Amino acid sequence: MNNAVTIKKQKKPKAVKDNFESSSNFKAWLYLSPALILLIIFSFYPLINTFRMAFLNGYNGLAIVGGEKFTIGIENFKTVINYVDFKLCLKNTLLLCVVTVPISTTLALLIAVALNSIKPLQKFLQTVFFLPYVTNSIAIGMVFNAMFTRVGLGDLIQTQGIINNIIGIFGIEPINFVNVGSSWGANMFVVCTYIIWNAIPFKILVLLGGLQNVNKQYYEAAKIDGTSKIRTFFRITIPLVSPMLAYVIITSFIGGFKEYSSIVGIFGDGMGPGSNGQMNTLVGYVYNMLPKSNSGNASAASLILFGIILIVTAINGYVSKKKVHY
Amino acid sequence: MRIILQNLTKTFPSRNKKSNEEVVAVKDLDFEIPDGKLIGLLGPSGCGKSTTLYMICGLQKPTSGRIFFGDNDVTSLEPEHRGVGLVFQNYALYPHLTVKQNILFPLQNLKGADKLTKEEMLDRAQKAADLVQIGELMDRKPSELSGGQQQRVAIARALVKTPRVLLLDEPLSNLDARLRLQTREEIKRIQRETKVTTVFVTHDQEEAMSISDMIVVMKEGVVQQIGQPQNVYDDPDNLFVAQFLGTPPINTFDGVVAGGTLFIGDDAVLDVPASVPDGPVSVGIRPEGFIPDENGRFSGKLVNIEVMGRDCSVVFTNDSSRKPNVRAIVDSDIQIIRGADNTVRFDLKKNKVFIFNAETGERIRFDDSDKSVRV
Structure with missing residues (x-):
């Protein structure tokens, strides 16, 4: 009898608790459902489906119509890797990242430090430097194209952009940067310039925020100890903004691997002068494959891109663990 | 090093744009700090004591008046050439460097004839750390130290380059009551051992009375009274000083x-x-x-x-x-x-x-x- 009473006493509160928990769980899921449903439809399902499509040999998106079954394998990956254009895309993408990330980060850091140390016009200059960030990238691409353009040859040049006009002042022959027949190197130069110019504003913003959070007393302490400006910069400023630097570098690497719209902006969706595709990138390749019913190849290519970004980010994370002072 | 402040005045431009009235932080300071003594600048918040300290170390330039270290006029000298060590209120230890690196930092800045070898640097850093009794904590980061330990590291960093003058800005304000008592004795001991002229700023009269050889009571930028703590307590010059001292x-x-x-x-x-x-x-x-x-x-x-x-x-x-x-x-x-x-x-x-x-x-x-x- 005694036992029964105790058991009853123990059970009752538990049941109440379960009830309460399940009802509050239900409410939680209910409140989450709008976001979850959208995420499942537009993020999780496509993500999983990409893996499925990538590993179905020769998948072309028409499976159900033909009733044909695809075998599971890595044929798509083989096709992608052996494809000549893919290697070009990979080369372009890697080069863009390796060139633009260090240059734009260094420039942004220098500009941020300079902006942080001046008082008059700081707000105004901040706005000026931030303008590229709020401008449409296709529009900037078209302006870059106009700036670098040159139509005609030698004495027959009909029109040329401001860049060729400027280098003409120094007696240098006009260079074909972006028009039909231009070299891969010249194209690359223009694209890198564009990406660096376009990437700097956001980095300045982040780094400036980091710099303004650094306690001024560190600089005063360094000053009293007679620390040189250069040493202060490398031993105090950089370590103290290193979390922001790491953030900026990781995101710009990821952004660099996904580079696409800048090239479309400059060259149109032919991804090169005269639509020859010589500036194509990995994302450009994926987009190219889609209308050609090559969703299998496209999926495989995006998985390769995913893998590369994963590895680079992991390296970034590993390095920043050692070098970043949180 | 004897410090002489002559008619030292510091004004700041008005915060309020409409009125052009300047804010007078320190007005006509005129006193001498004898060599090898521990001096407490004492006063309520906003009385200009920290400004005075910053002018002595050179981080702020006086609007008028002169500062002498011994016979040298240092008024327009940059802080790094004054040979002062400053301990900040919140210590300002470089968070990304270890205790050892923090203490070494000022030594690594030395150039030319003063340049030290690596061994000399390590030796001096160790001596400074031992003086403030943090010799075993050399490989820790500041975030792994207690407030009192951070305070000691900051003092070691200020002392390692053997400054002519040691300046402490509210050295005890970030410590809890018991640590405060212990640390103020520690500061007194370190000062006696190194015999460096030390100026510290505080708003706590008990703290100033207990360790200073001489106190300077300030109010609204003006010196109210200067003297040995007991004398000032026993013989205040005005009502403010009488009210400010004593618990x-x-x-x-x-x-x-x-x-x-x-x-x-x-x-x-x-x-x-x-x-x-x-x-x-x-x-x-x-x-x-x-x-x-x-x-x-x-x-x-x-x-x-x-x-x-x-x-x-x-x-x-x-x-x-x-x-x-x-x-x-x-x-x-x-x-x-x-x-x-x-x-x-x-x-x-x-x-x-x-x-x-x-x-x-x-x-x-x-x-x-x-x-x-x-x-």
Whole structure:
């Protein structure tokens, strides 16, 4: 009898608790459902489906119509890797990242430090430097194209952009940067310039925020100890903004691997002068494959891109663990 | 190193754009800090004591006036050439460097003839760390240290380059009560061992009194009094200094001097020399200046008695007091005799009673050769 009473006493509160928990769980899921449903439809399902499509040999998106079954394998990956254009895309993408990330980060850091140390016009200059960030990238691409353009040859040049006009002042022959027949190197130069110019504003913003959070007393302490400006910069400023630097570098690497719209902006969706595709990138390749019913190849290519970004980010994370002072 | 401040003034431009009135942080400072002493700059918040410290170290330039280290005019010298060590209020230890790297940092800046070898640097860093007793913590990061340990690292970093002057900005304000007591003794010890002229800033009078060789009391940018802590306490120049020093604080009353007698309310509490002019005055009486006596000339209504072991604190009211309660500290052996209506009576120790000009707050001194006056 005694036992029964105790058991009853123990059970009752538990049941109440379960009830309460399940009802509050239900409410939680209910409140989450709008976001979850959208995420499942537009993020999780496509993500999983990409893996499925990538590993179905020769998948072309028409499976159900033909009733044909695809075998599971890595044929798509083989096709992608052996494809000549893919290697070009990979080369372009890697080069863009390796060139633009260090240059734009260094420039942004220098500009941020300079902006942080001046008082008059700081707000105004901040706005000026931030303008590229709020401008449409296709529009900037078209302006870059106009700036670098040159139509005609030698004495027959009909029109040329401001860049060729400027280098003409120094007696240098006009260079074909972006028009039909231009070299891969010249194209690359223009694209890198564009990406660096376009990437700097956001980095300045982040780094400036980091710099303004650094306690001024560190600089005063360094000053009293007679620390040189250069040493202060490398031993105090950089370590103290290193979390922001790491953030900026990781995101710009990821952004660099996904580079696409800048090239479309400059060259149109032919991804090169005269639509020859010589500036194509990995994302450009994926987009190219889609209308050609090559969703299998496209999926495989995006998985390769995913893998590369994963590895680079992991390296970034590993390095920043050692070098970043949180 | 002897430090001489000559007519030092610092003004800041007005924050308010409409009025052009400048903010005077420090006004016409003029005093000398003897070599090898520990000096406390004391005053309430915003009295200009930190500004004075920053001017001595060179982080702020005086608007006018001169600063001398010994015979050298350092007024326009950059901080790095002054040979000062500064300990910041929140220590400003570089968070990404270890204790050892923090202490080494100033040494690594040395150039030319002063440049040290790696061994010399490590040796000096270790000595500085041992001096402040953090020798075993060299490989920790500042975030892994307690407040008191961080404080010591900051002192070691300031001392490692053997500065001519050590400056401490509110060195104890970020420590808890027990650590504060311990650290202030530590600062005194380090100062005695290194014999470096040390200036520290504080708003805590107890802290300043306990370790300084000399205190400089400031108010609204103006020096109120300079002297040895005990002398300043015993012989304040004005009402502000008298009120600022001492815990519990001095009791203040509205009084009147008439014909050589000091009246508080209706009580004729003290005979004063005829040199003290007649008229209303402010009177300050230290808590320890009361002697319980049933026939005493000073009376009040008892509120309660707080026994604190060695002595006890008699809390009573008096109509002329500027605060609701008057507090007297007396020996706990002494019997307090309550009269009718809880009236308590005291005699006053003459040297613990200060008379100030009612308007300016300036001290009106009178002969106090007689230590205590009894009826």
